Amino acid sequence: MNSLEVSNLKIWDSRTGKVLVPHSSFHVKQRSCLAIVGESGSGKSLTCRAIMRLNKALLHQSGEILLQGVNLTKLSEKEMRKKRGKQLCMIVQNGMRAFDPSCVVGVHLKETLAWHYGWGRDDITVKMKRAMESVMLKDPLAIMNSYPHQLSGGMLQRVMIALAIVLEPDVVIADEPTTALDTITQFEVIEQFIQLRTRMNCAMIFVSHDLAVVKRIADEMLVMKDGAIVERGATRDIFSAAQHEYTRFLVSTGLTLDHHFNKIMGGVSHAEC
Numbered sequence: 001m002n003s004l005e006v007s008n009l010k011i012w013d014s015r016t017g018k019v020l021v022p023h024s025s026f027h028v029k030q031r032s033c034l035a036i037v038g039e040s041g042s043g044k045s046l047t048c049r050a051i052m053r054l055n056k057a058l059l060h061q062s063g064e065i066l067l068q069g070v071n072l073t074k075l076s077e078k079e080m081r082k083k084r085g086k087q088l089c090m091i092v093q094n095g096m097r098a099f100d101p102s103c104v105v106g107v108h109l110k111e112t113l114a115w116h117y118g119w120g121r122d123d124i125t126v127k128m129k130r131a132m133e134s135v136m137l138k139d140p141l142a143i144m145n146s147y148p149h150q151l152s153g154g155m156l157q158r159v160m161i162a163l164a165i166v167l168e169p170d171v172v173i174a175d176e177p178t179t180a181l182d183t184i185t186q187f188e189v190i191e192q193f194i195q196l197r198t199r200m201n202c203a204m205i206f207v208s209h210d211l212a213v214v215k216r217i218a219d220e221m222l223v224m225k226d227g228a229i230v231e232r233g234a235t236r237d238i239f240s241a242a243q244h245e246y247t248r249f250l251v252s253t254g255l256t257l258d259h260h261f262n263k264i265m266g267g268v269s270h271a272e273c
């Protein structure tokens with residue numbers, strides 16, 4: 001059974017009429033991980049945010065998005081808010097942006113969990129502490145009492161993974177969750193994503209420009225180019241015999257696709273495959 005089914009998703013800029021994603025259809029099977037790869041600007045984040053219904057208001061979308069059979073496009077914003085977090089959890093590139101800079105991290109965690117589940121403070125602290133320890137965060141109570149800027153990018157991503165563990169969503173959407181991290185931290189955080197999947201049996205969409213990571217984590221993958229899906233299939237089949245010329249190019253070159261990332265890292269590829 002599919003956890004998520006996206007049919008004929010179209011996204012366009014209502015100011016200019018420019019179509020950014022012409023028509024995407026794909027699904028994510030229960031308990032499986034679908035990777036979305038493609039270079040910068042290919043429409044990966046727009047697609048993820050369209051599923052969450054979090055694109056800017058000027059970006060319009062059409063098509064159907066079914067989460068466990070429920071059509072998200074038909075829900076009111078209030079109903080959609082109940083789905084976000086509890087059933088559909090998004091982890092973004094910059095952990096810092098996910099938190100309110102003026103509050104300690106624990107406030108965000110407690111608000112989110114109290115809103116979705118109605119749990120009390122102490123209950124939330126116990127659940128979060130356990131989940132944070134399981135993603136190798138030492139001293140969870142000190143972390144919950146820290147402001148986001150006092151924590152490293154890797155710690156913030158792990159706090160988000162711990163929150164997802166407690167929320168138990170049906171689908172986790174991770175949009176380049178390790179791009180902003182150094183290589184060693186990236187490796188550690190990827191391990192936690194892999195464990196998140198096995199521990200929670202949730203489905204996952206994992207966006208990455210790093211094919212080495214995709215090869216480790218994803219069962220299936222989509223390759224996007226200029227808003228369109230140009231290739232799809234089982235990860236191992238695509239790595240061994242990509243059909244599309246563009247995918248063959250990606251697999252054969254460097255394996256790290258984000259040119260900007262490459263540039264700021266001094267042109268060095270951090271992926272090994």
Ligand SMILES: Nc1ncnc2c1ncn2[C@@H]1O[C@H](COP(=O)(O)OP(=O)(O)O)[C@@H](O)[C@H]1O
Nearest residue numbers: 013020039040041042043044045046047056059
């Ligand atoms: N808010 C926006 N308004 C107009 N165009 C946008 C907006 N956000 C993204 N785009 C355009 O949509 C395309 C895909 O963007 P995005 O999904 O962010 O790419 P990526 O694959 O790097 O995640 C890009 O050409 C980008 O310029």
Ligand SMILES: [Mg+2]
Nearest residue numbers: 044045046176
């Ligand atoms: Mg993006």
